[in-house]
Amino acid sequence: MNMIIKKRQLVTATLVIALGAAVFVNWYYTKPEAQKAEAAANTAKSVQDVREADNLGDAQYVIASGNSDGxxxxxxxxxxxxxxxxxxxxxxxxxxxxxxxxxxxxxxxxEKLAKLSEQIKLEADVETLISAKTGKSCLVIIDDESAQVIVPPGILNDTVTVQIKDIILNKTGFSSKNITIVELKG
Structure with missing residues (x-):
């Protein structure tokens, strides 16, 4: 009987030590300072990679951290x-x-320079009007016959959609089938 109790105590002590070691290893590799240092190292490496491959027109992979509403x-x-x-x-x-x-x-x-100037002014005017109606910033891209509007997440509903289309219809004269409204994924 005395031998069974000693074996139980020995097994229990071994399991407690193993559990303690597992908790320590977990804490050591996931402590906040290590994560911040690793993130800083990744950011520095990304910036260095971008500087080394700074060719115009090259696609770049960017990792965004933190919460952003667009x-x-x-x-x-x-x-x-x-x-x-x-x-x-x-x-x-x-x-x-x-x-x-x-x-x-x-x-x-x-002629093309004048058209470009008109397009830039029209995009700015439409963005200002939509931002005034929705209370949020937006991005408007106007081509020869179409308009695309990108809005932040959470503001797009039927009323806002109608307001945006109405603004674009009044300012550009495009048909409603040539107007695209996209809500940014949050």
């Missing part, structure tokens, strides 16, 4: 759109200013 996407999309508009305007300006450009090329570039 403000980062809107900011990045607006930046990309502005960059594309600026590049197009610069190209048209080069054609217009180039003395070797033909008269038709200069005229065509001037």
């Amino acid at each position: 403000k980062d996407l809107f900011a990045q999309s607006e930046l990309n759109r502005k960059k594309a508009h600026d590049e197009a305007a610069e190209l048209f300006q080069k054609i217009i200013k180039d003395e070797s450009s033909s008269e038709t090329a200069v005229k065509e570039a001037s």
Whole structure:
């Protein structure tokens, strides 16, 4: 009987020590400082990778951390759109200013530059009106015959959809089948 109690105590003590070791190992590898250091190392590596492969037009994989309601996407999309508009305007300006450009090329570039300016103003006006109606920022992309609107999650319902379409119809004259409204996934 005395031998059975000692074996039980020995098995119990061994299990307690093993459990303690497992808890310590779990804590050691998941402590917040280690996660922050690992995240910082990953971010630094990503930035270094981006700098090394800084070719225009290359796709880049970006890991976003933290909770975001789409403000980062809107900011990045607006930046990309502005960059594309600026590049197009610069190209048209080069054609217009180039003395070797033909008269038709200069005229065509001037018309396209004027059209681009109107498009930029129209996008900004529509974004302002939609933001005023919804109380949230949005992103509007207008092409020759269509308009796309990206709104943050949680605001899109039937009323808001009708308001957005009404604004675009009044400002652009596009048919409603050429208007696309997309709610950002949250």
